[in-house]
Amino acid sequence: MSWTKSDYPNSLKNLPTEARNKAIEIANALLDEGYEEGRAIAIATEQARKNIEDHTDKQQFHVKTHENGWQLIKEEGNQAIFVEDTKENLMEQAKQYANKKVGILVVHRQGGSVEQRLYDA
Numbered sequence: 001m002s003w004t005k006s007d008y009p010n011s012l013k014n015l016p017t018e019a020r021n022k023a024i025e026i027a028n029a030l031l032d033e034g035y036e037e038g039r040a041i042a043i044a045t046e047q048a049r050k051n052i053e054d055h056t057d058k059q060q061f062h063v064k065t066h067e068n069g070w071q072l073i074k075e076e077g078n079q080a081i082f083v084e085d086t087k088e089n090l091m092e093q094a095k096q097y098a099n100k101k102v103g104i105l106v107v108h109r110q111g112g113s114v115e116q117r118l119y120d121a
Contacts, residue, residue, distance in 0.1 A: 003027060012024065023041075062107075063106070069083060105117070106118075
């Protein structure tokens with residue numbers, strides 16, 4: 001049985017969303033390898049927490065709206081690194097830049113909420 005972001009074990013419900021989603025991904029891979037559910041959940045939870053902790057000290061770069069379209073901006077930065085007319089046009093540049101800087105790419109929706117975080121863009 002594979003789990004999804006909306007259907008997962010109760011033991012994962014108190015994890016932060018990012019950690020829970022990573023744990024679901026890991027647990028599903030472990031189940032595919034033949035691990036028992038309980039063991040897969042325990043390993044996945046530990047690995048997901050470690051994965052999130054490993055990324056907390058990295059610089060974050062944000063893809064956000066801009067008066068001329070979309071921008072890539074360093075967290076707490078005042079000046080755009082790149083500006084493009086569409087989000088799609090900006091994403092490839094943003095991914096390459098975040099990877100070059102060994103940072104985290106945080107992609108926002110039009111309204112400002114976080115759509116996704118890419119640790120290895």
